[in-house]
Amino acid sequence: MGKRVIWIVLDSAGAGELPDADKYGDAGADTFGHILKTYPDAKFDNMSKLGLFDMDETSFKRPADSDIIGCYGKAKEMSNGKDTTTGHWEMIGLYTKIPFPIYPEGFPKEIMDEFVEKTGCKGVYGNKVASGTVIIKEYGDEHMETGYPIVYTSADSVFQIAASEEKVGLDKLYFMCETARKILQGKNNVGRVIARPFVKTENGYERTTNRRDYALNPDRDNVLVHLEENNVKTYAVGKIGDIFNNVGISEGVHTNGNTDGMNKTIEYMDRVDEGLIFTNLVDFDMKYGHRRDTEGYKNALEEFDLWLGEKLMPKLFDEDIVIINADHGCDPTFKGTDHTREYIPVMIYGKGLKKGYNLGVINSFADIGKTVEEYLIGKVVENSGSIGESFLNKIV
Numbered sequence: 216m217g218k219r220v221i222w223i224v225l226d227s228a229g230a231g232e233l234p235d236a237d238k239y240g241d242a243g244a245d246t247f248g249h250i251l252k253t254y255p256d257a258k259f260d261n262m263s264k265l266g267l268f269d270m271d272e273t274s275f276k277r278p279a280d281s282d283i284i285g286c287y288g289k290a291k292e293m294s295n296g297k298d299t300t301t302g303h304w305e306m307i308g309l310y311t312k313i314p315f316p317i318y319p320e321g322f323p324k325e326i327m328d329e330f331v332e333k334t335g336c337k338g339v340y341g342n343k344v345a346s347g348t349v350i351i352k353e354y355g356d357e358h359m360e361t362g363y364p365i366v367y368t369s370a371d372s373v374f375q376i377a378a379s380e381e382k383v384g385l386d387k388l389y390f391m392c393e394t395a396r397k398i399l400q401g402k403n404n405v406g407r408v409i410a411r412p413f414v415k416t417e418n419g420y421e422r423t424t425n426r427r428d429y430a431l432n433p434d435r436d437n438v439l440v441h442l443e444e445n446n447v448k449t450y451a452v453g454k455i456g457d458i459f460n461n462v463g464i465s466e467g468v469h470t471n472g473n474t475d476g477m478n479k480t481i482e483y484m485d486r487v488d489e490g491l492i493f494t495n496l497v498d499f500d501m502k503y504g505h506r507r508d509t510e511g512y513k514n515a516l517e518e519f520d521l522w523l524g525e526k527l528m529p530k531l532f533d534e535d536i537v538i539i540n541a542d543h544g545c546d547p548t549f550k551g552t553d554h555t556r557e558y559i560p561v562m563i564y565g566k567g568l569k570k571g572y573n574l575g576v577i578n579s580f581a582d583i584g585k586t587v588e589e590y591l592i593g594k595v596v597e598n599s600g601s602i603g604e605s606f607l608n609k610i611v
């Protein structure tokens with residue numbers, strides 16, 4: 216039996232504003248802190264045992280717990296951005312110096328004209344910054360008559376296409392997204408094109424779980440490719456495969472939300488005894504952060520915490536390491552509906568690791584990936600252009 220790392224991303228569960236948050240309009244953002252301020256009795260017992268409440272300089276720090284079994288800290292984002300792609304790419308060693316482009320006034324006419332021509336659509340609705348649920352409500356009835364796709368963006372670098380599964384169909388929606396991805400290159404290389412299918416219900420319109428993300432290809436000098444080149448497999452759960460465009464991914468499975476993502480993580484743990492199981496739990500961000508649903512976010516974190524203690528921890532082998540962190544913030548109490556520029560919490564546990572070790576402030580998300588690389592390969596790959604420094608020697 217070989218070594219395994221179970222790496223879980225709590226999508227958007229930030230740990231307080233970064234020093235440069237004001238440049239992003241995010242001064243004062245604090246995802247975990249504001250959830251706990253709103254719901255001080257929230258039960259995060261298992262994350263507490265891994266060090267959640269003992270991290271340095273957080274608004275939710277509590278008196279030191281002598282029973283901590285994990286290693287813990289909070290990590291800075293070096294890259295310029297606060298989105299899913301930038302955060303995940305930095306985790307595997309890729310520094311984004313120039314932020315992915317954003318379109319606060321909608322996409323330029325030349326992009327939309329090319330999109331209409333190459334997809335065969337006779338028109339589009341939207342082409343503006345909008346909340347996904349709001350814009351579907353706004354244009355849903357017209358869309359059901361014409362079939363014209365609903366295109367929108369946000370403060371993040373995304374080109375989102377919403378369409379009815381009944382009126383347009385998934386195949387055509389995915390085709391439109393693939394076409395948009397080919398168009399959006401060069402200076403218009405948005406981080407992700409996202410398919411947002413929905414269905415009509417008695418109460419209006421509801422998005423389905425058949426979302427797909429179409430990302431750019433990451434530079435191949437990254438942790439996932441290093442693992443692949445050293446015969447270490449990576450199993451992607453949720454949108455992990457989409458985020459990396461399956462570069463360095465051995466096998467993957469899409470999910471229909473947090474609960475399904477947690478279940479599929481356990482299924483991989485039951486099936487594979489070595490390699491990296493890499494999971495993104497998207498509901499924190501998609502369902503609760505962006506929709507500013509603080510209670511829903513708190514409930515989802517409690518569900519994860521209970522699952523962590525009852526389902527995941529009992530299945531860990533002696534050489535397994537579990538890593539839990541976020542990729543950015545999305546404070547549900549904050550203004551607007553977009554991501555927030557924050558530190559991310561980092562919690563690590565393994566039976567062979569130190570207990571209660573405080574990593575302090577970790578210099579980059581990439582240090583997490585380099586630690587994974589060193590543990591699973593047995594060394595950090597030499598002469599690599601990827602960033603990050605392993606902290607494995609500090610926690611073993």
